[in-house]
Amino acid sequence: MTIVPPSRRFRDLRRDQPDLSDSVLLNSNNRDQFTSEPDVAVVGAGIIGLCYAIHLKNLSPHLKISVFERSPAPTEKIGESTLSPFSKLTSGDMCHVDYFLRLFGLKDGLQFYRIDEHDREIPSSDIGGLDISYQLDRRMSELFFTLWAQKIGINVYHGVECGFELPNGAGQPVTDFSSHSISGDINPPKITLKDPMRPIATTTQSIDAKLVVDASGFSRKLTSKFGNKEKLGPWNCDAYWAYFKQKDGGFENVDKRLNKWDYPATKHMCFPEGWGWFIGLISWHHAPMANLMDLLEFMVENASGQVPADEIPSTQDLSAVFECPFEFITSIGWAVRNDFRTFPENLDEYGAGEGERKFNFIKRKYPALERLMDGSYELLPKYYGAQTYFVRKTLAYRSPVVAGDGWLAIGNSGGFTNPLISPGINAGIGGAVIAAHLTESIFAARPNEKKAVMQRCARLHQVHLHDFRIPKLHLMNRYWYNSFRDHRLFEGLTACYWTLAIDEVDGHYEDAAYSMDDTKWNVGSGGDEFNEFAEKVLGILEPADELIPAEGDVEKVVALSAEVLERRHKLYPANTWGRYLREYNDRLQKAPGKSERDPGGKVSGTRCSGCNYWVHNRASCCPICGSTSAVFQPNPVDETKSIVEKDLSSSDWFRTVTASLEDMRRYINPQAVC
Numbered sequence: 001m002t003i004v005p006p007s008r009r010f011r012d013l014r015r016d017q018p019d020l021s022d023s024v025l026l027n028s029n030n031r032d033q034f035t036s037e038p039d040v041a042v043v044g045a046g047i048i049g050l051c052y053a054i055h056l057k058n059l060s061p062h063l064k065i066s067v068f069e070r071s072p073a074p075t076e077k078i079g080e081s082t083l084s085p086f087s088k089l090t091s092g093d094m095c096h097v098d099y100f101l102r103l104f105g106l107k108d109g110l111q112f113y114r115i116d117e118h119d120r121e122i123p124s125s126d127i128g129g130l131d132i133s134y135q136l137d138r139r140m141s142e143l144f145f146t147l148w149a150q151k152i153g154i155n156v157y158h159g160v161e162c163g164f165e166l167p168n169g170a171g172q173p174v175t176d177f178s179s180h181s182i183s184g185d186i187n188p189p190k191i192t193l194k195d196p197m198r199p200i201a202t203t204t205q206s207i208d209a210k211l212v213v214d215a216s217g218f219s220r221k222l223t224s225k226f227g228n229k230e231k232l233g234p235w236n237c238d239a240y241w242a243y244f245k246q247k248d249g250g251f252e253n254v255d256k257r258l259n260k261w262d263y264p265a266t267k268h269m270c271f272p273e274g275w276g277w278f279i280g281l282i283s284w285h286h287a288p289m290a291n292l293m294d295l296l297e298f299m300v301e302n303a304s305g306q307v308p309a310d311e312i313p314s315t316q317d318l319s320a321v322f323e324c325p326f327e328f329i330t331s332i333g334w335a336v337r338n339d340f341r342t343f344p345e346n347l348d349e350y351g352a353g354e355g356e357r358k359f360n361f362i363k364r365k366y367p368a369l370e371r372l373m374d375g376s377y378e379l380l381p382k383y384y385g386a387q388t389y390f391v392r393k394t395l396a397y398r399s400p401v402v403a404g405d406g407w408l409a410i411g412n413s414g415g416f417t418n419p420l421i422s423p424g425i426n427a428g429i430g431g432a433v434i435a436a437h438l439t440e441s442i443f444a445a446r447p448n449e450k451k452a453v454m455q456r457c458a459r460l461h462q463v464h465l466h467d468f469r470i471p472k473l474h475l476m477n478r479y480w481y482n483s484f485r486d487h488r489l490f491e492g493l494t495a496c497y498w499t500l501a502i503d504e505v506d507g508h509y510e511d512a513a514y515s516m517d518d519t520k521w522n523v524g525s526g527g528d529e530f531n532e533f534a535e536k537v538l539g540i541l542e543p544a545d546e547l548i549p550a551e552g553d554v555e556k557v558v559a560l561s562a563e564v565l566e567r568r569h570k571l572y573p574a575n576t577w578g579r580y581l582r583e584y585n586d587r588l589q590k591a592p593g594k595s596e597r598d599p600g601g602k603v604s605g606t607r608c609s610g611c612n613y614w615v616h617n618r619a620s621c622c623p624i625c626g627s628t629s630a631v632f633q634p635n636p637v638d639e640t641k642s643i644v645e646k647d648l649s650s651s652d653w654f655r656t657v658t659a660s661l662e663d664m665r666r667y668i669n670p671q672a673v674c
Contacts, residue, residue, distance in 0.1 A: 003311055004301040006321055007294055014290035022073035022289045023159025027200055029147065029293070030155040034202055038066040038155075040439060041191055041209035043162045043222070045069030046077070047138075047425055048411030049215030050145035052432035053154050054093050059440045065154045066207070068191070072159040073289055074142035076384040078241060078392065080279050080331055081107065081266040081422040083523060084131035089429055089514040094148050095303035097132050101623040102315045103144065103299070105135035105282045105328075106614050108605050109265045109580075110421070113258055114490040116271065119367040122257040123487050125494040128265055129580045129601025130505075132616050135266070136425075140284045140292070147296045151304055161194040164212075164222045171212070173226060173404045174458045186442075186454045188212045188406025189222060211439060214409040218416070223409045226401035230415075231394060232474045234339070234543060237274065237418055237481075239392045240359040241333025243384065244377040253375050255368055259582065259595055264605050264614040268420070270484040271366055272547045274336040277419065281331060282315070285383065287324035295322040314626035316611070330377060334362045335395065335419055337481055340547045355389030395419075396477070398470040403458035408435045415470040418477040421523050427473060430519035431465050469522055476525035479534040482541045486554050492561030493537065495588040498577070499568040500530035505575045533564055565589070576600060 013028070014020055040056065042049045045067045053065050091097055109128020146156045164171075171189035191207035193200075214222035220229070251262045261267065267278040284292060295318055302312060312318075319326050336342055336358075347357035350364070363373050381388045398415030402408070411428045438457040445453035483493035498505075501524030520526045537560065540553050569575075569587050578586045578598035585591040597604070605614040610627030621628045 001305060001307045003307050004298065004305060006298050009297065010290040010293040021159065025290060025293065026073060026146065026158045029150045031150060031153055032155055034155065034200055035064060035066070036204045036207055038209050039063040039443065040065045040211045040213065041207050042067040042213040042215050043191065044215030044217055045142065045146060045156055045158065046215060046217055046411065047142060047145065048428045048432050050142065050149055051089065051429050052213060052215065052410055052436050054145065054149050054152065055433055056436040056439055057152050057154055058093055059436060060443060063443060067149065067154060067156045068160045068162050069158045070161045074139045074146065077138040078390065078419065080136045080138060080281055082133045082136060083422065083426040084133055085426050085514060085518040086429055087131065087133045088518065089433065092514050096309045098309035098619060098623055099299060099303050099312065100134055102312060102318060103140055104137060105280050106264045106605060106616060107133045107135050107266060108603055108616065110268065111260065111263065111265045112268045112270055112494060114270045114484060114487050115366050115368045117365055121487065122368060123491050124259055124583060125491065126265065126582050127498055127580055129597055129603050132603055135279050135281050137281050137283050143292060144296050147293065147300050151300050157200050160200060162221065163192040163194065164225060165190045165192055166225060171404045171407050173401045174455045184451050186210065186406045186450055211442060212407040213435065214407065214413045215411050217412040220399060220413050222407060223399035223402060223413050227399065229397040230400055232396040232398065235337050237335050237337050237395045239333055239335045239395060239419065240355050240389060241331060242359060242389045243380045244330045244332055245380055246328065246330065247376055247378050251376055255371060258372065269369060270490065272485045273340065273342045274334060274481065275420065275484060276332065276334045279331040281329050282326055283329045284324060284326050287326070291322050291324045295324050310620045314622065315624045317626065329380060332377065334359065336362065353389065355391040359389055396474055398466055402465045403461040405454060408438065408461050410435050414465045417470060417473040420477055420480055423473050423523050427469060427523050430522065431469060433514065434464055434519060435461060472522050472525040472531065475531060475534050478538055482538065485547060485549050488554055488558050491590065492558050495584065496533065496561050496564045497524060499565065499588055500527060500533060504572055505577060505580060536560060
């Protein structure tokens with residue numbers, strides 16, 4: 001396979017037409033002509049919308065898919081951390097992990113530290129060594145997905161504001177699920193285009209698609225027409241965040257109790273009111289759009305041509321060749337519960353606006369946090385435009401209706417819970433995958449059966465997103481937040497989460513392909529045993545009159561935790577948890593003096609001797625600088641092999657709905673071909 005040489009197509013286009021907007025530049029890359037009657041129209045070109053479109057195109061290459069995005073170009077968004085479901089899906093649908101690691105930060109696992117305002121001990125718990133995933137610069141990731149989608153024949157339009165109309169009862173929720181002989185045509189919502197002439201060079205005012213997908217995120221362009229947000233209780237959370245760079249000297253003076261703080265994992269600093277995230281990113285924010293597009297076109301052309309990743313230049317070389325500067329930054333923020341009076345009425349001494357004041361109040365309240373921030377991180381004022389600090393209130397909600405006649409909602413349009421363990425991306429892609437397979441079934445149906453197929457698919461999607469995914473994630477978040485209220489709860493409940501979320505840890509990530517089991521997993525919240533245990537724990541700890549729980553309640557939960565850990569060890573005695581947890585043994589018990597993972601884990605990170613960045617042990621060279629001076633194991637994954645998985649018969653989750661997705665398809669449409 002011959003490497004495709006670099007091109008300067010977009011930079012030259014921008015040079016020749018300096019007034020060309022980013023949206024027109026992006027839209028010029030579409031391969032197919034604009035159509036006002038695509039098979040599928042997606043509103044929202046964020047990660048979830050693009051993952052849905054790409055997965056659907058891989059399943060059904062004949063479908064004409066158009067994606068519309070109101071932003072003129074991809075921009076910064078909260079939600080940068082990923083887990084194995086994301087890396088498995090993107091590896092299968094797009095390209096090998098080492099392509100992505102030339103663009104995004106390496107991530108190996110999760111690290112949790114529990115602090116208090118008295119600066120006592122800092123218990124910690126981590127999990128890693130299981131898989132490779134990424135820390136995403138959202139502008140770069142959405143731009144890559146856009147160019148990949150365009151490469152495989154999906155039209156993606158930026159700078160196009162869309163609305164929805166429901167003429168003649170279009171898009172109505174499904175109310176009758178019993179009949180196999182529902183007649184008539186699918187009646188999807190109509191998409192209206194606002195000021196369409198400039199970005200897509202057409203006078204068309206509307207889009208008449210056969211199926212519509214609302215991926216519009218928090219704006220809920222279509223789902224809002226079927227009801228207000230259902231706010232999830234009994235309490236909710238608010239988030240405050242900003243962006244920082246590491247100070248000179250790095251982490252030399254970090255509190256020794258923050259074990260492995262410099263390791264490339266997503267770090268969670270937990271305190272009774274909530275938690276804070278520390279996510280290290282490779283930022284391409286200062287790179288010109290046209291240059292970035294040339295860089296990514298080079299990556300897309302070579303990845304789609306199955307050129308091995310180790311033949312691709314390093315990040316530093318790509319940066320130099322395409323004149324795209326990059327830097328290392330850190331996203332830091334707090335997600336704080338709102339049922340206790342966390343903040344004093346007067347916050348003037350902490351800053352100028354709500355975001356800055358509440359961010360700084362939390363930082364100063366906890367000595368370990370203040371020392372860490374003041375000693376190791378420097379604020380980047382107005383890094384992403386006019387704002388320095390960002391605020392999002394009342395994070396947890398769901399839309400009452402997420403599917404109807406001729407439409408499906410995915411991602412945050414359907415609901416959101418909390419950034420903890422990043423379900424917006426990692427669980428959100430599960431909904432996108434299900435929606436893609438349901439879409440495939442709808443278009444495979446015979447004309448006289450499409451209405452019935454659409455109704456059953458809408459019902460399945462409603463059950464998955466509204467009844468399963470969002471409530472389970474919210475229950476999990478309440479479980480985690482309650483664990484932060486006491487260090488003993490933190491140690492016991494964290495260990496229980498690991499064992500209940502992951503049954504056989506040594507085989508959990510053996511299959512490199514994304515499957516429906518990843519959707520059922522729901523970042524650990526999908527299992528019945530976890531949910532039963534979480535309900536018991538919350539039955540003791542909630543409702544809470546005080547932030548610090550009563551001693552008797554703590555003792556009850558600690559005893560329950562010990563019972564769970566003992567039972568699970570007997571059920572899975574061969575689990576070698578010590579390979580994946582630094583401070584715990586194979587029985588998930590705290591091991592005094594243990595601070596490293598036992599040998600035998602699947603993945604580990606090591607410092608590159610050339611650039612000092614982190615490299616995973618399967619790499620043949622450092623993706624950042626290209627150095628081969630460190631010792632690496634050969635990568636066992638065949639990167640030329642497509643691992644898109646269409647056989648979904650392993651999905652026992654769907655048995656709770658229709659007996660399995662395979663059986664569901666026969667039930668919906670006996671003639672559908674998988």
